[in-house]
Amino acid sequence: MPAPQPAHYLRRLGTWDAAMIVIGGVIGAGIFRTPAAVAKSTSSGMEVIILWTLGGLLTLAGVLCYAELGARRPQAGGTYVYLREAFGQLPAFLFGWTMALINYPGSVAAVATTFADYATRAIGLPHEWVKPVAVAAIAFIVAVNLFGIRAGAWVQNIFTVLKLGAVAMLIAVGLYLARGHLGVAFAEDPTHDVPASMLIGALLPAMFAYGGFHYLNDLAGEVRDPQRTLPRALGLGMASVVVCYVLVNIAYMAGLGHAGLAASTAPAADLMRRVFGESGATIIAVGIACSTFGYCSIAIAGGARVLQVMSADGMFFRPIARIDAKTGAPQIALLALGAWAIALILSGSFEALVDYTTVGEWLSHAFGIATIFWYRRKLKDEPSPYLVPGYPWVPLIFTTVVLCVIVATAITQPQNAGMSLLIIAIGVPVFFLWRKRLGKKA
Template identity: 70%
Template sequence: MTDNSSSSYLRRLGTWDAAAIVIGGVIGGGIFRSASSVAESTSSGAQLLTLWVIGGLLTLAGVLCYAELGARRPHAGGIYIYLREAFGQLPAFLFGWCMALINYPGSVAAVATTFADYFCAAVGLPLQWVKPVAAGAIMFIVGVNFFGIRAGARMQNLFTLLKLAAIAVLVVTGLVLARGHLGVVLEPDPTHPVAPWAFLGALLPVLFTYGGFHYLNDLAGEVKEPQRTLPRALGLGLAGVVVCYVLVNLAYLAGLGHAGLAASQAPAADLMRRLFGESGAKLIAVGIACSTFGYCSIAIAGGARVLQTMGADGMFFRAVGRIEPHTRAPQVALAVLGGWAIVLVLSGSFNQLLNYTTVGEWLFHAFGIATLFWYRRRFANEPSPYRVPLYPLLPLVFVVTVLGVIIATTLDSPGDAGISLLLVLMGAPVYFVWRAWRGRRAA
């Protein structure tokens, strides 16, 4: 439970802070690059935009489920808490093992490196500076979060506004290049013929680009009036993301055309270059750097709360479970996650780690949503301040869709998927060894 004792979190995040976390956790660097791969698998602008809308609606179904889960258990830890209560400590430990110790720091390392790439390109630094800049960015974010959630939220709000400004610049640029001929963006592209409904295979990268909406639940222990704020912030934040993604893709189509978008390796830079030249490409590089930096801030803050909760449960080192009494920040957990992410940056091994944990991440999303069925049955008479609409349809749709994504990923990359599942299962013997060691220490 979160209370006002010096060993607990304080609820300091309002609705805008929470919504900014949702927006910042979803919009990282993906939308500035992944639209090209989606365009390659579609045959028209209409199909492309339809995919982004479908992906947004499916993600919204998951977000609404997370809203009820967060309202029922508004504590730090998110999915870890839900799995522990519904299925026991072993599944919860496997989540923490896979996500907090591998996926979260791997994501931070990857996105921090992306930030450093764009930052160095924008200011003219040589490639040798990429790793030091990425490591420095992680240390800076950890240092700010040492002062508590309010300091982290102020930084996050600033970078959320900057990334929304970058998106607005892209959209306006696309509209200017279209010169009032927006109708052509929906026309078929003869260079990319796709069989009817085959384009749905491109839903996989779309859903991955919508990932990250769960970070607010990791921070639920620090949200004011969580039963009211969490559902509102999750809904508003994800709705804003869907609007941004659709408008950005519309801008890409208007400025580059469907064939041009499919052929582009950096659509945001190519779009800006068409109107403003190289100065425009550098400007959007700054915007992408801000977007990726903001994502790193959220991933570090959210991941540290999961580690801290594991430590407090005795599922990780007890020191990691400590909350600093003056700032109410999990400083040891922040240092551990940030330090491990820096090691991954300097070693350059994070890309393979992320490939190996993608299937596990989405599998835990499916299990996390599935806990909602347990909560509804176990606490049937317990009043809930928020209930997901169209229950049980929406959670079923989300779980089935995620399992479909996992199957598609396994068929497409059986090696990576197999290693991902193996990494998750390797956590089981670690769990039993850890419990035995803790039991001997207690005795």
């Protein structure tokens, strides 16, 4: 009698599902808040639009690179797999240590709390309900994903469409307020005379708002016809995000003006309030709640796959490597990641973790995309169904700009950058101790 085959991931995601994952992984709460930070560091609406466009183009360059990597290695785990194959187990472990164990659950805890904050305000619950609602949201998302990627994608698609509806509403309201004098959106702001040298600082929050495009690669093992679907979905999804972000910022400045946007702590609510009053602020609160809920769903699904692949490599607890034969879901990894995120919510320690690991996340993007050079050199005889256009300049420009952004972050936020690097460094002795525990040679 032949031995039973081990359970594996099931390829159930089509192009539409994959594109929704890209859009949902990028659009969270950032576009509803971050534009104010960009406006504070600029002198005109035109500069704001240029920065958001530039950030989008740079991110598209990164997405093109991830499209080639995903087409070459259409496996669950994404960046972890690329780093392991190109640079070895230690860099891959440091990625997993920083992202799957700290950044993913930390960001899920933070965004779930944001969801609960907006949701409770929208339905009139007291602030004391925020933590219970956030915990319930994570528990619900984990429970749905236990039934497999199709169930998770069904929920994700609904909330991605709802968040796109919220974005479309902001654009429509901003253009309505402009009513024929759209030039105000690009005008100079005499209250903000910012030197050109500070524009790199204004690019930072825009770049971070574009983060999250890598989640689809974490789920590549469940994409149908991945060599064709991954490049299409990544390109379509990210191009849609760039268009949405630029139009939303035009709407903000058309409705609030550059000075009004720079002074706002909640620009989306302020914009909606100008037309619909407090009911408008409530409507957009519901939209932001949908947006953040959708992000949590993607982050939990993607993070669980990285944990599962790490465990299958012996780099984490072996039971977490189990994939359910019926659903094709890494159920123990999902439960572990969800439980850790809930623990962070209850402890209130997630905000520092997210701040501390942001530099690590962008370092992983830089080194992940740098693996393209290894693949092109070492596997030049291995055909790839998709090749990033403009090689080697596209990956080189993206990697260089990301490293410059990291340096700028270290200068402007030395504590957060230092803690991020410290967390990565702590992973080195943990790696060797874990290898020793398994009786392996480092």
